[in-house]
Amino acid sequence: xxxxxxxxxxxxxxxxxxxxxxxxxxxxxxxxxxxxxxxxxxxxxxxxxxxxxxxxxxxxxxxxxxxxxxxxxxxxxxxxxxxxxxxxxxxxxxxxxxxxxxxxxxxxxxxxxxxxxxxxxxxxxxxxxxxxxxxxx
Numbered sequence: 001x002x003x004x005x006x007x008x009x010x011x012x013x014x015x016x017x018x019x020x021x022x023x024x025x026x027x028x029x030x031x032x033x034x035x036x037x038x039x040x041x042x043x044x045x046x047x048x049x050x051x052x053x054x055x056x057x058x059x060x061x062x063x064x065x066x067x068x069x070x071x072x073x074x075x076x077x078x079x080x081x082x083x084x085x086x087x088x089x090x091x092x093x094x095x096x097x098x099x100x101x102x103x104x105x106x107x108x109x110x111x112x113x114x115x116x117x118x119x120x121x122x123x124x125x126x127x128x129x130x131x132x133x134x135x136x137x
Contacts, residue, residue: 002035005069009039009061018066019055027134029070029093034077036062036069037084059085068134071126073111079118087122091131 005028012018012026040059046052054061061067062085070093071078082090092112094105112123131137 002031005031006035006039010043013043013054013058013061014052016054018061018064023066025066025068025134027068027070027091031070032075032077032093033069033071033081033090034075036081037077040084062089065089065133068130073108073113073115079115082118082122087118087125088130090122090126091134092127 009028018024040062043052043058047054047058065088067085067089068091069081069089071081071090072093078090092109094100094108100108109127112118112126115123118126
């Protein structure tokens, strides 16, 4: 669900977790990507008015090589999120093999491969290379 992820990321930024632990990597899974622009926009506004203190601009926490988020091919917000924060943190989300069949997993992969609003380099990152980095494979 996206709202618990938004709350968790907001708290981690506001409480200085990202700044205090510069090697920490976190995966925000099971909620898609549409919550990301909402959090960025709102937190940047709070920072602008002095209500929030953190070491970096808000978007930098999302653009770092330590933030990862699960995404699916049919998310309409995915290309916009990639435009805002880059593709480096987006990882293909699949519940294979414990929840969905191979055919369904392949269908979800094809949804990403067939998208015209995401370039091929970004698709490679999303479909495997980002997860390899996240899991140190």
